[in-house]
Amino acid sequence: MIHQFKKYLQEKIEKIQLTDEQFESISAGLKVKKFEKNEILQYTGDNLKHGFFVGKGLLRAYSVDAKGKEHILQFAPENWIISDRNNMNNEPSIFFIDAIEATEAVLMPNNFMEEAARQVPCLHPMQIKLLNNSIRFMQKRINMLLSATAEERYLDFIKLYPNLTLRVPQWMIASYLGITPESLSRVRKELANKHFKA
Amino acid sequence: MIHQFKKYLQEKIEKIQLTDEQFESISAGLKVKKFEKNEILQYTGDNLKHGFFVGKGLLRAYSVDAKGKEHILQFAPENWIISDRNNMNNEPSIFFIDAIEATEAVLMPNNFMEEAARQVPCLHPMQIKLLNNSIRFMQKRINMLLSATAEERYLDFIKLYPNLTLRVPQWMIASYLGITPESLSRVRKELANKHFKA
DNA sequence: TTCATTACTTAACATACATCAATTTTTCTG
DNA sequence: CAGAAAAATTGATGTATGTTAAGTAATGAA
Numbered sequence: 001m002i003h004q005f006k007k008y009l010q011e012k013i014e015k016i017q018l019t020d021e022q023f024e025s026i027s028a029g030l031k032v033k034k035f036e037k038n039e040i041l042q043y044t045g046d047n048l049k050h051g052f053f054v055g056k057g058l059l060r061a062y063s064v065d066a067k068g069k070e071h072i073l074q075f076a077p078e079n080w081i082i083s084d085r086n087n088m089n090n091e092p093s094i095f096f097i098d099a100i101e102a103t104e105a106v107l108m109p110n111n112f113m114e115e116a117a118r119q120v121p122c123l124h125p126m127q128i129k130l131l132n133n134s135i136r137f138m139q140k141r142i143n144m145l146l147s148a149t150a151e152e153r154y155l156d157f158i159k160l161y162p163n164l165t166l167r168v169p170q171w172m173i174a175s176y177l178g179i180t181p182e183s184l185s186r187v188r189k190e191l192a193n194k195h196f197k198a
Numbered sequence: 199m200i201h202q203f204k205k206y207l208q209e210k211i212e213k214i215q216l217t218d219e220q221f222e223s224i225s226a227g228l229k230v231k232k233f234e235k236n237e238i239l240q241y242t243g244d245n246l247k248h249g250f251f252v253g254k255g256l257l258r259a260y261s262v263d264a265k266g267k268e269h270i271l272q273f274a275p276e277n278w279i280i281s282d283r284n285n286m287n288n289e290p291s292i293f294f295i296d297a298i299e300a301t302e303a304v305l306m307p308n309n310f311m312e313e314a315a316r317q318v319p320c321l322h323p324m325q326i327k328l329l330n331n332s333i334r335f336m337q338k339r340i341n342m343l344l345s346a347t348a349e350e351r352y353l354d355f356i357k358l359y360p361n362l363t364l365r366v367p368q369w370m371i372a373s374y375l376g377i378t379p380e381s382l383s384r385v386r387k388e389l390a391n392k393h394f395k396a
Numbered sequence: 397t398t399c400a401t402t403a404c405t406t407a408a409c410a411t412a413c414a415t416c417a418a419t420t421t422t423t424c425t426g
Numbered sequence: 427c428a429g430a431a432a433a434a435t436t437g438a439t440g441t442a443t444g445t446t447a448a449g450t451a452a453t454g455a456a
């Protein structure tokens with residue numbers, strides 16, 4: 001599991017090679033933890049001292065609005081990192097994290113990246129890259145929410161997370177897309193019809 | 199203008215003091231540039247080598263969808279940074295940047311933060327903080343787009359950018375909110391009525 | 397296996413917002 | 427300043443998606 005995490009980091013820094021010694025030194029205190037299905041890993045208002053690198057399983061981050069409605073911000077299957085940037089500044093978190101499937105994750109202390117970059121300076125660009133990626137990911141999502149129809153959103157979701165379509169309950173997908181489960185059901189039916197006719 | 203930028207950075211690192219020498223060393227090559235109203239600073243597909251710290255004026259970032267419709271991603275008035283994270287990875291940018299008002303901005307080379315942190319290690323947390331801030335900003339926006347009505351979005355906009363309401367044309371605000379100019383006009387009318395009755 | 401719960405589907409109806417089109421107001425240009 | 431262009435408003439109408447409610451299918455616990 002820690003080895004999987006090493007591979008993940010290695011990919012992110014691309015051409016630079018991370019030696020075993022270097023990785024050992026930065027990964028020394030890392031802990032791996034298991035979570036049951038439906039277990040909540042973080043509550044709104046918590047101030048967790050770590051994020052999660054998902055090795056196996058599936059996590060989700062979601063917020064609950066004033067009307068008690070859930071809004072899913074992100075899914076994190078294998079080899080994704082999920083972490084609440086609010087915690088980094090010692091502000092209370094603004095979302096929940098829970099396990100959609102039984103999950104095994106590496107706990108990444110909030111200062112992990114900074115510490116790692118301090119010890120192994122070549123990791124610095126990687127840290128920036130990770131943050132840039134999540135910014136670009138969100139930018140794309142905002143674009144979609146600004147313009148796309150329910151059907152377009154769903155097609156986009158399938159493309160983005162091809163193997164999640166079966167692992168995530170439909171009502172959660174609907175929530176992620178910003179539509180109701182009923183609407184998603186209709187969209188799926190229409191898509192099926194189109195395929196059938198074609 | 200460079201001094202204003204210094205103040206901005208100083209605020210972000212909070213308690214740590216940035217000495218004049220330190221600042222001089224990191225700001226050595228920085229350039230300030232003026233842009234006319236409506237001037238386009240970045241086209242989709244460009245690979246700019248810098249972002250912008252706005253000292254005076256007002257910039258916006260927007261994308262254009264397949265149907266030729268603009269979608270505004272961000273406004274950047276005084277003391278905001280606007281930059282395309284795509285450029286950082288040498289990938290073509292995905293949005294336009296233009297000047298809503300005549301603007302003066304510091305050009306921030308893409309590697310500015312990394313270089314600065316290399317020279318003055320105490321800037322490292324600041325760099326992370328800036329990125330975290332923009333992630334949280336976008337998270338909030340996604341939340342809003344997932345759940346809020348046209349009226350709620352507009353009220354939220356007013357709260358977020360109180361002094362932009364008059365500086366930005368309404369159709370741009372509408373675009374930012376993901377609604378049509380006509381809808382925004384009606385929302386405003388209703389809000390005015392509510393106030394009048396109250 | 398059976399019962400209870402939760403998820404998904406379907407249909408009828410409601411509504412917020414989009415679209416289209418005409419008018420007024422504001423801004424720009426010579 | 428006059429005329430043109432762009433922005434904002436207003437009204438009539440359309441439509442995608444939400445809401446409510448009922449029924450069916452899948453899942454989980456005893």
